[in-house]
Amino acid sequence: MRVTLDHVTKRFGDFTAVNDFSAVLEDGQLACLLGPSGCGKSTLLNMLSGILPVTEGKVLFDQDDVTSLPPEKRGVGLVFQNYALYPHMTVLDNICFPLETQHVDKKERVERANEIAKLVHVDMLMKRRPAELSGGQQQRVAIARALVKNPRLLLLDEPLSNLDARLRLEMREEIRRIQQRTGVTTVFVTHDQEEAMSISDKIVLMKSGVLQQNDVPQTLYHQPVNQFVADFLGNPPINNLPGVIRGGAFLADGADTPVVLPMLEGVAEGREVNLSVRSESFMLDDHGPIACTVESVYQMGKEEMAYLTLGACAFRAYIDADEGLQKGQHIRLGLKKRGVFLFDRETGERIR
Ligand SMILES: Nc1ncnc2c1ncn2[C@@H]1O[C@H](COP(=O)(O)OP(=O)(O)O)[C@@H](O)[C@H]1O
Ligand SMILES: [Mg+2]
Structure with a gap:
């Protein structure tokens, strides 16, 4: 019925x-x-x-x-x-x-x-x-x-x-x-x-x-469809990196280097946003757009959970354990196609 x-x-x-x-x-x-x-x-x-x-x-x-x-x-x-x-x-x-x-x-x-x-x-x-x-x-x-x-x-x-x-x-x-x-x-x-x-x-x-x-x-x-849905589903919870659109790129709070991403094209200058990324949607990439610092690493079977910082933003990413990440290391990350969103910080509306 x-x-x-x-x-x-x-x-x-x-x-x-x-x-x-x-x-x-x-x-x-x-x-x-x-x-x-x-x-x-x-x-x-x-x-x-x-x-x-x-x-x-x-x-x-x-x-x-x-x-x-x-x-x-x-x-x-x-x-x-x-x-x-x-x-x-x-x-x-x-x-x-x-x-x-x-x-x-x-x-x-x-x-x-x-x-x-x-x-x-x-x-x-x-x-x-x-x-x-x-x-x-x-x-x-x-x-x-x-x-x-x-x-x-x-x-x-x-x-x-x-x-x-x-x-x-x-x-x-x-x-x-x-x-x-x-x-x-x-x-x-x-x-x-x-x-x-x-x-x-x-x-x-x-x-x-x-x-x-x-x-x-x-x-x-x-x-x-919005920030609430993205936050409610998933364990670990989705990473929300707060920041602002500067020169067509994403500038995370407390960071000095903007993150250049194709998905940001057309988003209004100065708009306050969350770049929201699932932990499985990062990948190590020497030429990736996100320059960040390894704060700590935990073994989780064949993968490691890395705790990272970008400016004042902390986030978690699954990284292949074979990479042998070390605390204090500076790395670059790229983003996969899936599990990457942009939300308006004020309204939670999905922008991308
Ligand atoms: N009989 C009632 N009189 C007044 N408020 C109620 C009554 N039943 C539920 N509410 C209120 O309605 C809201 C939703 O309650 P409920 O449906 O039990 O939520 P949930 O099941 O999602 O936990 C709550 O704020 C609750 O306090
Ligand atoms: Mg109930």
């Missing part, structure tokens, strides 16, 4: 939590709703489920306007960060519960619950109670319970936040597998960009209630 958010706004009093938000989530895809804490992700998800009414705008499921439909009529499955299982019930009864409220007969309930339990790999735990399960197992049961009614839309709100790091990795792959197996359109809320990069068909990145970019993960990484 395709989901359309059409100019959706949510206000709490005079505070706008979600502002004029429009996006289409494609049928059968997993979309990650990504953004910092407090940016409005849960609010948006709750407007999809119907738990929260919208202030303005429309929500469409395929062609149907569901804006004023209550949650129980929307056919959505929900999973939250805290598993919210019924503690006194067995796993089987927890998974069956949504069917019971729909008056599905007992035999069919148990059949359906067993089928979903197998898919989610909790079929050997059916007689246990939540207190007898690990966090990961509880979250699997919560997912099974959300899927048992064959929802048209699966909504997951930071479902892995309570799990330890190793389990998070395992469960994110599990969620991807289950989603692909069932083909259910899924919205997965997270503030963790690595999580989003690894499991999404599309990433919907938001900031302060406003949509920034909605696209495949690689496009957000390689073609960010």
Whole structure:
């Protein structure tokens, strides 16, 4: 099922939590709703489920306007960060519960619950109670319970936040597998960009209630529409070298030698910009445009992470370990085609 958010706004009093938000989530895809804490992700998800009414705008499921439909009529499955299982019930009864409220007969309930339990790999735990399960197992049961009614839309709100790091990795792959197996359109809320990069068909990145970019993960990484998107994705974070355009070249703050780059052509003289470069987008080049100093070097497998300075700007670059860079060395770097951007320092607008 395709989901359309059409100019959706949510206000709490005079505070706008979600502002004029429009996006289409494609049928059968997993979309990650990504953004910092407090940016409005849960609010948006709750407007999809119907738990929260919208202030303005429309929500469409395929062609149907569901804006004023209550949650129980929307056919959505929900999973939250805290598993919210019924503690006194067995796993089987927890998974069956949504069917019971729909008056599905007992035999069919148990059949359906067993089928979903197998898919989610909790079929050997059916007689246990939540207190007898690990966090990961509880979250699997919560997912099974959300899927048992064959929802048209699966909504997951930071479902892995309570799990330890190793389990998070395992469960994110599990969620991807289950989603692909069932083909259910899924919205997965997270503030963790690595999580989003690894499991999404599309990433919907938001900031302060406003949509920034909605696209495949690689496009957000390689073609960010603004500074916020470039900063939010990637580990290590993108390097931002603040400076100004002088004589058609980039003069980094505190530096005396300008950096001449073809990409700067046509950028207004005196404009204050960030030259933003991913750590993997530098290369050693004796004739390269960036003259900088090695502050320190850390071994990272076959590559080294070099900490460098250009004027008052510090940045990080991956360099082949065979180069044997030394602290204090003066080197020149060139830039690769990918992962090099120019942003307006004031507005964050992408210039190049
Ligand atoms: N019921 C509410 N009343 C007032 N403000 C709210 C309410 N729910 C959320 N907010 C505010 O809306 C903003 C977005 O919240 P939320 O959607 O929970 O963010 P996220 O899930 O991205 O962390 C926050 O500033 C939050 O304080
Ligand atoms: Mg939230």
